[in-house]
Amino acid sequence: MAEALRITKTTAVILAAGQGTRMKSALPKVLHTVAGRPLVYFPIRAALEAGCEEVIVVIGHGRGLLEAYVSEAFGASAHVPEAWRGRVKTAVQHEQLGTGDAARAGLDAVRADASRVLIFYGDVPLLTATDVAAVVRGLANYPDAAVSLATCTTADASGYGRIMRDTQGQIVEIREQKDLRSAEERAITEWNPGIYASNCDFLKDALASLKPNNAQGEYYLTDIVGFAVSLGKRVVGVPSNPDVMDGINDRAQLARGERAMLERLVAAHRMNGVTVREGARIEDGVEIAKDATIESFAVLRGHTRVGSGACVDVGCVLTNADIGEGVSLKPYSVVTDSVVRARAQVGPFSHLRPASDIGEGAHVGNFVETKKTRLGRGAKANHLAYLGDGVVGENANIGAGTIFCNYDGFQKHVTRVGKDAFIGSDSQLVAPVTIGDGAYVGTGTTVTRDVPDGALAIGRVKQENKEGYATRLRSRLEAQKLAATASKKSIA
Ligand code: UD1
Numbered sequence: 001m002a003e004a005l006r007i008t009k010t011t012a013v014i015l016a017a018g019q020g021t022r023m024k025s026a027l028p029k030v031l032h033t034v035a036g037r038p039l040v041y042f043p044i045r046a047a048l049e050a051g052c053e054e055v056i057v058v059i060g061h062g063r064g065l066l067e068a069y070v071s072e073a074f075g076a077s078a079h080v081p082e083a084w085r086g087r088v089k090t091a092v093q094h095e096q097l098g099t100g101d102a103a104r105a106g107l108d109a110v111r112a113d114a115s116r117v118l119i120f121y122g123d124v125p126l127l128t129a130t131d132v133a134a135v136v137r138g139l140a141n142y143p144d145a146a147v148s149l150a151t152c153t154t155a156d157a158s159g160y161g162r163i164m165r166d167t168q169g170q171i172v173e174i175r176e177q178k179d180l181r182s183a184e185e186r187a188i189t190e191w192n193p194g195i196y197a198s199n200c201d202f203l204k205d206a207l208a209s210l211k212p213n214n215a216q217g218e219y220y221l222t223d224i225v226g227f228a229v230s231l232g233k234r235v236v237g238v239p240s241n242p243d244v245m246d247g248i249n250d251r252a253q254l255a256r257g258e259r260a261m262l263e264r265l266v267a268a269h270r271m272n273g274v275t276v277r278e279g280a281r282i283e284d285g286v287e288i289a290k291d292a293t294i295e296s297f298a299v300l301r302g303h304t305r306v307g308s309g310a311c312v313d314v315g316c317v318l319t320n321a322d323i324g325e326g327v328s329l330k331p332y333s334v335v336t337d338s339v340v341r342a343r344a345q346v347g348p349f350s351h352l353r354p355a356s357d358i359g360e361g362a363h364v365g366n367f368v369e370t371k372k373t374r375l376g377r378g379a380k381a382n383h384l385a386y387l388g389d390g391v392v393g394e395n396a397n398i399g400a401g402t403i404f405c406n407y408d409g410f411q412k413h414v415t416r417v418g419k420d421a422f423i424g425s426d427s428q429l430v431a432p433v434t435i436g437d438g439a440y441v442g443t444g445t446t447v448t449r450d451v452p453d454g455a456l457a458i459g460r461v462k463q464e465n466k467e468g469y470a471t472r473l474r475s476r477l478e479a480q481k482l483a484a485t486a487s488k489k490s491i492a
């Protein structure tokens, strides 16, 4: 985001300790995914992009899983932007006593020299850095303000805490859905999306003052508003975009949130000059260069990259795939943790399993499976083959039905095929084995010994032709059939 929009001297506290009962799941709610990332990823990213120096994620339910995820996704993973590394920490809320109690656990972990805290929830994936930064700016704009918070207005606010204002229009309280007392209160259309900014000192006092006197018997973070008002302090409401504020509490909301996220991602790719057909699914983190085409029902996941001018045709599934410029991935090809270099052609129905590396201009065709195999530039394996643990030289040709027999039941072994070699159809190369440069393997050969450069390997029974045998055989079989039918009739 633009530097001018960045906030500074702010620590974010993201609440993610709840179980998420309404998900009815063994998995903690914030680890359920939207566009390929756990829900909690998005608020953390928003805080980092907004400029928060430190992000404290409050965890509790399923804390082992959350801790592991946060330390991988914002620490250990090779894909973490350098500027983010080490800035995300976790704090534990031991018992889930409510959002106010969770905020307290988070605040305890905030560095003593921090002055401003931005608190929001881990189950609101669509909000962006701009949305949270606006709330911090709301606080900074009013020196007498104790709290600044986002507010949204929509025709139906049911489920959310409502913003209660006095006759002068000042915010005086947030009241949870379950604590609303009348039809008029339930009709209030201004609601709390749950983004708050405040100074540490005020927050400490406010959180200490909370009492669980409400319908749910919980410590409500939202009660800091009433506390501020009771001290005669100002509460600033920052009107915010309701379209990005949906909290995810159940699987119907998860589906809606994901649809919105995927539409946002597709829209961004289209703006960047990518043709994305209806029904393609492009998850968060995928990079696509301009003039690439992503056809219907293609699925692009993880750290997949697609080069300019490449075409990912109908039904392809790419996971952490690196697809070069001008590559053609024909329909229904599956590429996982693999590289396909410029102008190569793959599919239809190819399966590139992890650590495959398809060279520039190489061809991999129907029903070819590769795993941990490097195909040199211009090499071809056009039909029905299994190439596992292989190194194939430039311009080699692998015939239909070839199998690299890489596994002896205990260990994997490597098959090497030299450049310009020709492997005849239906051959088995029993690894470890090396076929030399320019060598030729006759169709149907089982290769168990290395083949020198330029040699021909052929291993099959000599062919014999028996003149007239087929004709004689046919008349004998016909006579047998006639005799069998006649005897059946006479029995009947
Ligand atoms: C909360 C707000 C509500 C607001 C809504 C916006 C309160 C009391 N209510 O309600 O005003 O309209 O969000 O989406 O804050 N959590 C903890 N520890 C706990 C309880 C919750 O860490 O003890 C975390 C959850 O993991 C979740 C977040 O806080 O990520 C919000 O909790 P949730 O129960 O979903 O609150 P809502 O009922 O949606």
Ligand code: CA
Pocket: 121, 123, 247, 248, 249
């Ligand atoms: Ca919620």
